[in-house]
Amino acid sequence: MQKTQFFSWLVSGRPSFHLPALKLLLESMFLSVDPYMRPYSQRIMKEGDIMIGTQVARIVESKNPAFTVGAFVVADRGWRTHFISDGKGLQLLLSSWPESLPKSLALGTVGMPGLTAYFGLLEVCKMKPGETVLVNAAAGTVGSVVGQLAKIGGCKVVGCAGSDDKVAYLKKIGFDEVFNYKTVKSLDEVLHKASPDGYDCFFDNVGGEFASVAINQMKKYGRIAVCGAISQYNDSVPQKGPYMQMPMIYKELQMEGFLVTRWNSRREEGLQALLKWVVEGKVKCHEQVTEGFENMPMAFIGMLKGETLGKAVVKV
């Protein structure tokens, strides 16, 4: 399609081109802002590329019988307001999605970040009832789901975040012990006080210094899910130790990195479980919605600076 034809269609509202057979025209409704965009864009993008990212999009026109006009999908077509697709890789929202539930949650709690919490906790941490779970960046999208799922699973939950407002929010949604890691005098002491017997599971979203302190507070045979390393995403020079081998050996710890895509074949199972908990009110969600496609960079920078509580999304 010619660019000029496409824009004249958008402006006039009248198609001046023919959508080819089996193709769809989609309109982005919500765009996601995620930490992975920082390291991945540095690694896989070159100047002039369209910024990577996912959206909830509405089908505006369809020449593909598998997709009906008006349906909503999750797509990974980057920072675009409109796009044409052959349908490959588009994921329809669950058919049981309630009309009253914001569709933007398909980018957060009932989407990729929620699945990260679900599989990371169940399959990597292998949490069991009665255990103590530690999670950092706890007021973020992944962290807030981790804490709430661990409570549903019968665990004690300790979390930390970078502002007093975030700490208050985490208490409100049921975390047992919470602290502001930016204002504590000694991370070691506060972690010990929150759970004097140590931690069975550590869901690490942050890495760096926090992780190297927390590892010393693990119980014997503890499990560490290495989910993210957001404290290092902006580094131009890699951070150096302290190194983790000694506590790993003496406490016989298991530490496993993972990508949520490992469980793509179980995506439906995870989303159904998350949707059920959200609808029942057992998992609470907080979104920070920025209005306007032109504000994507501002929303992205704000998220990296820790200014967002819960999921950062942009309403196009």
Ligand SMILES: NC(=O)c1ccc[n+]([C@@H]2O[C@H](COP(=O)([O-])OP(=O)(O)OC[C@H]3O[C@@H](n4cnc5c(N)ncnc54)[C@H](OP(=O)(O)O)[C@@H]3O)[C@@H](O)[C@H]2O)c1
């Ligand atoms: N392995 C996977 O498949 C997978 C999938 C999704 C996400 N992740 C990772 O999981 C982590 C959380 O993702 P998310 O979607 O929950 O992010 P999010 O909702 O955007 O939350 C990010 C939070 O991280 C905290 N943060 C930012 N810079 C930090 C720093 N230098 N040190 C400590 N904390 C910092 C900030 O909160 P504070 O105010 O509390 O500092 C910020 O609000 C990220 O590391 C992400 O890359 C991994």
